[in-house]
Each structure stands twice: as structure tokens, then as C-alpha cells.
Amino acid sequence: MNVAVQASNIDMEFGANGVRSQVLFGVDLQIEMGKLTMLVGPSGCGKTTLLSILSGTLTPTRGDVDVMGGRITSMKDRQNVEFRRERIGFIFQQYNLLPALTAAENAGAPLVTAGMKLKDAAERARVVLETLGMGPHVNKLPRQLSGGQQQRVAIARAIVHEPALVVCDEPTAALDADTGRQVMALLKDASADPNRAVLVVTHDNRIYHYADRIIAMEDGRIVGDSANNTLPEGIHVH
Amino acid sequence: MWAIALKMLTGDRAKYFALVFGIAFATLLMSQQVSIFIGLMTRTASQVLDVREADVWVMDPRVRYVDEVEALPDEALGRVRSVAGVEWAVPFYKGLAILRTPGGLLNQVSLVGVDDETMIGAPRTWLAGDLAVLREPDAIAFDAQGAAFIWPDVEAVDTIGREAEINDNRVIVRGVVDASAPFITFPIAYMRYSQATAITPPTRNKMSFVLVRAGEGQSPRELAQRIEAETGLQALTRIDFAWRSVTYYLTRTGIPVNFGITIALAVIVGAAITAQTFYLFVVENLKQFGALKAIGATNGQIALMVLLQAAVVGAIGYGLGIGVCALFFQISDDVPALEGFVLRWQVLWGTAAVVGVIIMIASLGSLLKVFRVDPAIVFRG
Numbered sequence A: 001m002n003v004a005v006q007a008s009n010i011d012m013e014f015g016a017n018g019v020r021s022q023v024l025f026g027v028d029l030q031i032e033m034g035k036l037t038m039l040v041g042p043s044g045c046g047k048t049t050l051l052s053i054l055s056g057t058l059t060p061t062r063g064d065v066d067v068m069g070g071r072i073t074s075m076k077d078r079q080n081v082e083f084r085r086e087r088i089g090f091i092f093q094q095y096n097l098l099p100a101l102t103a104a105e106n107a108g109a110p111l112v113t114a115g116m117k118l119k120d121a122a123e124r125a126r127v128v129l130e131t132l133g134m135g136p137h138v139n140k141l142p143r144q145l146s147g148g149q150q151q152r153v154a155i156a157r158a159i160v161h162e163p164a165l166v167v168c169d170e171p172t173a174a175l176d177a178d179t180g181r182q183v184m185a186l187l188k189d190a191s192a193d194p195n196r197a198v199l200v201v202t203h204d205n206r207i208y209h210y211a212d213r214i215i216a217m218e219d220g221r222i223v224g225d226s227a228n229n230t231l232p233e234g235i236h237v238h
Numbered sequence B: 001m002w003a004i005a006l007k008m009l010t011g012d013r014a015k016y017f018a019l020v021f022g023i024a025f026a027t028l029l030m031s032q033q034v035s036i037f038i039g040l041m042t043r044t045a046s047q048v049l050d051v052r053e054a055d056v057w058v059m060d061p062r063v064r065y066v067d068e069v070e071a072l073p074d075e076a077l078g079r080v081r082s083v084a085g086v087e088w089a090v091p092f093y094k095g096l097a098i099l100r101t102p103g104g105l106l107n108q109v110s111l112v113g114v115d116d117e118t119m120i121g122a123p124r125t126w127l128a129g130d131l132a133v134l135r136e137p138d139a140i141a142f143d144a145q146g147a148a149f150i151w152p153d154v155e156a157v158d159t160i161g162r163e164a165e166i167n168d169n170r171v172i173v174r175g176v177v178d179a180s181a182p183f184i185t186f187p188i189a190y191m192r193y194s195q196a197t198a199i200t201p202p203t204r205n206k207m208s209f210v211l212v213r214a215g216e217g218q219s220p221r222e223l224a225q226r227i228e229a230e231t232g233l234q235a236l237t238r239i240d241f242a243w244r245s246v247t248y249y250l251t252r253t254g255i256p257v258n259f260g261i262t263i264a265l266a267v268i269v270g271a272a273i274t275a276q277t278f279y280l281f282v283v284e285n286l287k288q289f290g291a292l293k294a295i296g297a298t299n300g301q302i303a304l305m306v307l308l309q310a311a312v313v314g315a316i317g318y319g320l321g322i323g324v325c326a327l328f329f330q331i332s333d334d335v336p337a338l339e340g341f342v343l344r345w346q347v348l349w350g351t352a353a354v355v356g357v358i359i360m361i362a363s364l365g366s367l368l369k370v371f372r373v374d375p376a377i378v379f380r381g
């Protein structure tokens, strides 16, 4: 079993000027390759915060995170960015596509930040988009695409550079049930790669069955962990 | 990254045009106001600068600028001529006179008398007639604007042959010339020195200036100093005298202050518009920059993107603004009030520098914001 992410004893506090609030309390976590891991829990329990920390976009107050053996919590800014650029893919609830770029250009953006020409990157992304059923839409702008199509572009952007870890924050929250399922199916496919881990934050119980493992959080702590696609025992999410 | 930056910039047409327009407007405002100011100030010296043959102007020591005349005694001419290094020295008359047209209308005119023999000080560009007509008795030549002002019923060049009186002396228009517009916009009337001194009221001294040409290899400034030392008169090189006149108007009138305020306002308003729009452009795109950062763009890459965007809108906006300004002066050259005003290269560069600094400040200000943006914002709704 290959460990993609190893987090130990993560504390996170927000705030300044003495008014501090702690949102994560001693979180320990391991995420494996070749699996789709879901992180569930009530609103405000710290899911997004934990996801940001695991993906290196946020630095925890205490604790360490290793991604693919690289300790991102002690990397310098520059190193951290380069690490993210190469090893991690991101999918957001709000898609966050650049409105002025076509689907293919958006999907190719991570390659551009790594130094590839936009044109070549778009060409490469086109292939990925085709495997996601977006073949006819590669030259459209985000505003010409439906939510589900935009999220597919986002998926393409998250995997175009073949990262080891793909993190998704509520990828289906803005989509209807059917489209949400299609998106999840694509993510599930992406997680089948033995060299990749997919971590999905959600509180959408309609998609739990796509999970290989479900981790439950409450009030900044992990309160349950199941090794299958059902909620851990004793956990109820509405 | 360049391509993405440019697409981001031009992708949002409305904002893009607002930016370019803002910078173009600021550029136009600044370059145009500064040009008019410079043009106006140059006019104060135009009558000095127009006499290109003269290297040195000799005058009474009390004279502070070209429109203030303290006449010299006739013998001053001989004294100046005897100074070593003077190639030639000729008298020059400059004063105000009243012109009466047959209809009985009175016009204040600026009367210029040029040396009978050499015609030094007469304009070079003749729209009607030529230099020789000034030799005819009673001949007078007007600048085109002046002629049109006195006889509004005809085109300037068609005033040839018109009669008028100066101090009860008959004069006939024999020529129409093109002269740089003076600061005090009276019509300029040219005639022979002897004629000018004859028809003006009798005073002890009549000679306003002595115009001097420096001999071969002589430095005008050294010659001027020598003339001052030997004659006790005031002698200034052409450029020095022109500057003296400009400086007089700059320091003794409210014009610079008023223009200074206008120009300062133009700069402030222009800067505010430009900086504000650009800053807003970047701030509104913070989320996009955040997304780019999340997927691996470094601060350095983002900085280059913002600077490229700034440079592009800056260059286009500046180009448009300067273009409109140049067009303005091109078209307005027919308007007497703006005649001869041009867009100087100094203004071109100066405005470019100011616009550059404004955009620099705006982009640096917004860069701070972009640097501080937490890539994690993209996870928030």
C-alpha cells in the first residue's frame, strides 16, 4: 500500500490580535494511492481548511504534512509552489476557470505555469478533454459551457500534468444530481491509477458510494474512518 | 504565461477599454495642457526668435523683456558698430501705434520698423507681395492674422491695396506675411525703419533695439559681453533675450500659476483614473490570480503578468492619447488662438514618463495585493 499523504498532529488556528480560534485539533491522517478518499462532515467542521493544508496551499499552525515523501510543511514558498505545480491537481466547487481562456487553454494552464507554451499546453489538454467527453467543446469559453462541462474542464486541468494527488473541494455542490454523478464517475476513473490519490471533500450524501474510503470530521477532529463506501459507524450526515 | 496575461487583459472588453481610455484621457489632458502652456510662453519670445539673422540684441539697460521698450539714442548704433567682432549692426524699431481704417475704425497695432538697407528683422515668409514691396513709399505689410482682423470682410491675402492711416500718415498694404503669433495679439505692421520713426510721435530717442551679427568665429555671448563693456548698453544673445522674455512672463504674471494648477489637475485626475482603473482591474481578477497560484504559478510569474498587462494598456493608452493630442494641434493650427502650438518631443517624452510612473505605481500597488492573495481563497465561494 502506497502512502500519498501523511499528516501528523495538525493544529490550525485562525485570527490575529489575540482573538484566535482553533479549527483543527491534532489531526492525524494517511491517504493512499489508487483510492478515492472522501472527507465528510458538517459545515464549518474544517474540511476545506484541512484540504488546503494537505495540498500545501495553507500552512498549519503546528504539525507536518508529507506528500509523496516531500515535507510540504517545511518547504520554502518557491519550492512549495513548484511542488504543487508538479504533484498536485486542484478541483474547486466554483470551478475557477479563467473566463478569457478556452476550455483547452484552461485545462492546459498547469503546464503553462511549468513553462510550456499556451498553444502546446492546450494541444495536450485537448487529448485529456476528449477522454472526459469534452471533445466538441475544447474551443469554447467557460461562459459558453454548462456547470457540468466547466467542472469537466476543471478535472482535465487537475489531471493534465499527471499529478500524484488530486484534491477536490465539493466538486458536485454546484451541479444537479445527474451531472454530479457523471463528474464523480470521472474522478473515480482518475483515482484508479495506482500512482494517484484522489481526495474529495463533500457533504453530498448522494455521491458517497463512489468512495473507497470515507473519513468523517466534526469540530476540527477526525471522528470516524471507514475502509469502504459507507459512512463510518455512528456518523450521521444530513 | 504572456499569452494568458494578454488574454486575461483583452478578454474583458469593457474593463480593457476603460483602462485604455483612462490612460489615453490622462495622456491627452497632460500633453495638451503642457503644449499649450509651452506654446503660449514661446509666443512671448516669438518676435525675438523670428529674427534669426541677429545673434545679439542691444538695448537700454532698463529693458526687462521684449515688449518693454526704452529707446536708444541714434548714436548708440555707431558705438555698437565700432565694437570689435561685430559683423554688422542695424537699427530695429518696435512700438505700438494706432491704425485708422477709412471706415474710421481704430486698431491698436504693433509697429515694427526694419532697417531700410538690409531689411533685417523683416519676416521671411510672404503670403502676398515680397520683401521688395517694403521699399515702396507708404508701404506696410501685415501678418495674416492681423490683416484678417482689421479687414474681416476679405481674406488676409486680399487686403493688398487697402489704405489706412497711422498717426495721420497714409499707409497702403503691400504685403501679407506669415509671422509667429505674438503673445500680445495686436496685428503686427511691418515697415521701413525710417518710415516708422517718421510717422511715430516725435520723441528724443526712437531706436528700440540694435540688432547685431557676430563676425565669423565669434561667440555671440562673448560678443554681447564685449558690447556691454564698451558701450554701457545691455546686450543679450538672441536665445538669452528670448529666455529673458519668457522668464519675465513666467515670474511676473499669473499665467504659470494658473496653468500650473491646470496641469497639476490634469496629472492628478489622469493619475487617479489610470491608477484606479488598473488597480481595480487587478483586484477584480484576484481570484483568477489566486487560481493560477493554486495550480502552481509563482509570484514572479504573476508579477510579470501584471507588469505586461500594465505595459500593454499603458502603451496603447498613451499612443491613443498622444495621437489625439497631435491631431488636435494639427486641426487647430488654423485657429489663431492656437496657431503655432505643437506637440514637442520633450512633451512627448515627459508625458510618457509621467504615464509610465503612474502605471508603475498602480501596478506595484496591485502587485502587493496579488502577492498577498492566499491561493486558498479559491476554495472559498
Ligand SMILES: Nc1ncnc2c1ncn2[C@@H]1O[C@H](COP(=O)(O)OP(=O)(O)OP(=O)(O)O)[C@@H](O)[C@H]1O
Residues within 6 Å of the ligand: A014, A015, A023, A041, A042, A043, A044, A045, A046, A047, A048, A049, A050, A203
Ligand atoms: N481564513 C480564515 N480566517 C478565519 N477563520 C477561518 C478561515 N478559514 C476558515 N475559517 C474558519 O474555520 C472553520 C472551518 O472552516 P472550513 O471552511 O474549513 O469549514 P468546512 O468544513 O469546509 O465548511 P463548509 O462545509 O461549509 O465548506 C470555520 O469556522 C471558518 O469560519
Ligand SMILES: [Mg+2]
Residues within 6 Å of the ligand: A047, A048, A049, A169
Ligand atoms: Mg468547505
